[in-house]
Amino acid sequence: MLAKEHAVGVSAARQRLMDVIEERLFGFLDAERARWSSVDERTAVVIDAVTDLIKAGGKRIRPLFCLSGYLAAGGDPDDQSVVPAAVALELLHACALIHDDVMDESELRRGAPTVHVKHAAEHDGRNWRGEPRRFGESVAILAGDLALIYADRIMADAPPVVDDVWGELRSELIIGQFMDVTAAAEFSADPELSCWIAVAKSGRYTIHRPLAVGATIAGRPELAEAFEAYGTALGEAFQLSDDLLDVFGSSTATGKPAGLDFAQHKMTLLLALAMQRDERVRELVSGDVFDAGALRARLVDSGVRADVEKHLDVLVERGCRAIDDVPLEPGWREELISMAHAVVYRDR
């Protein structure tokens, strides 16, 4: 086959499995909803909080990497043993987003009100007892817990060989989130720490581990090493690109408010690098009044933006080189290179 035909075959096989994944995901959630609604219809509220978030969109990046790892490693496209893990990754991500939005006090996610905001408003509108904020956040805490539990229940159908990597992936996610919260509180410019957080949250959780889960189910766990190098470089790039979008992108493109990380005092990798290089940036973010326009201008004028964009290219190149020499199924090296670009250069 020619490269182009491989590319078509590669995405068609993955798309067929993606369709099965969507079906399994919503089939599970609908069955849970039906079952609990028959006990008390109010129970549906917390299940719907999970379902609505997943239905609202999202790029299914983690299931896509998981399937890609599986198929690139030679997994049989007609065998559905990889499906539960890919479904679980999306549910786990729903938990991470719902809890993250509480911690960040975000109001918008995937173009819709976040779970805690929606349910605080509901509480307020009904004149219920207690504090609306507390109620909204309680619903969000429980909806996130439920998504995490559902992820795990679906993993009971995955081959036991992935237990370890699935365990690692989840612990790392939480530890990474915790370090993110800690770095924001400490607010010291520590690019090494910010980079470590980016690798934990994006590199491992989003790219490396999903790929490794897929490859492990396909019976080729030895690919994990190359996928780790690929994921580490791209995770850092993904985070930097995310940070750039937060500062320079629009909320229409991202589905969440622009400038949120700054407003939340997030010590992003971009900010850590910029603060270390440029004393003026430190002053701009430490002031009582936050001037997003001035900060944007400073990042451009000081050359930080241009340098970070150059560094992005280096990271993408490094990530792609990491899978140069590993034996993958035909068409998959090209597909993983193309995914690397799609993940990092989202605004292009």
Place this chain on the structure above:
Amino acid sequence: MLAKEHAVGVSAARQRLMDVIEERLFGFLDAERARWSSVDERTAVVIDAVTDLIKAGGKRIRPLFCLSGYLAAGGDPDDQSVVPAAVALELLHACALIHDDVMDESELRRGAPTVHVKHAAEHDGRNWRGEPRRFGESVAILAGDLALIYADRIMADAPPVVDDVWGELRSELIIGQFMDVTAAAEFSADPELSCWIAVAKSGRYTIHRPLAVGATIAGRPELAEAFEAYGTALGEAFQLSDDLLDVFGSSTATGKPAGLDFAQHKMTLLLALAMQRDERVRELVSGDVFDAGALRARLVDSGVRADVEKHLDVLVERGCRAIDDVPLEPGWREELISMAHAVVYRDR
């Protein structure tokens, strides 16, 4: 053997397994701490939040019921296949408590500051950036998530035969918590709903499902039905007794502040029953100023307290009768009866 000798044998066998469980529990947590601390010592904070809560005490009721179900069903006391499930139950409970304390805004748990209160104070004391309350609650959300994930990781070592009941148990717990939060917000006196919540949270999660997990691992899942009847009656009794303790007990006995449920507008089963029977109670809890003394007096004067205490006895009797005719190992019927009394009559 005489009954008394059985009783000694019964608790000795269970105690040996309880020792293994404590060892496995803290062995796992210590290994995680050591591993992550070597990456960055700050990561230990979120792991310690889980460990400290478990070390602070607690009666290990769920592991005890799980081991009891296992041994009563004839599980081999020298086989450790029940250990992971019992450890996981305690970790799951840590998650439930940590998240519950955020939702209830509790300040004290097991005689120590709750996770979110402790870390909000830490944030405040260090003059970190952002809102101390938000930081404290973020640490608590993540610590709870981590405990839930650890519970699951440990369950990977349990026999697959318990996957279903473990899945049910966790979903029920969250749905029960959600209905609890909803009932508190609606604040309508609905004893049926309050009873359902009590059965979901205490009956199933604390008693019936842990017993069923143990019996299933011992190869006798058919015992689940009798354990369900036992757990349902005792769950309601447990909750009523908890409600009574909240109103009439002292914070020294419970390790948490007295009158908290009332202050948090919790629609407890006790309150739902009392409001339905006595218009004056409804007025007392609906007023702007909450007068705990007046409410206590009214519950006594109206005879609600005495009636609820009588109802407790009926429930304990019903629960114990449920295991009358099932074949259990020698000494275990007596032990389960004694556990029923210990769980319900905690202040005697």
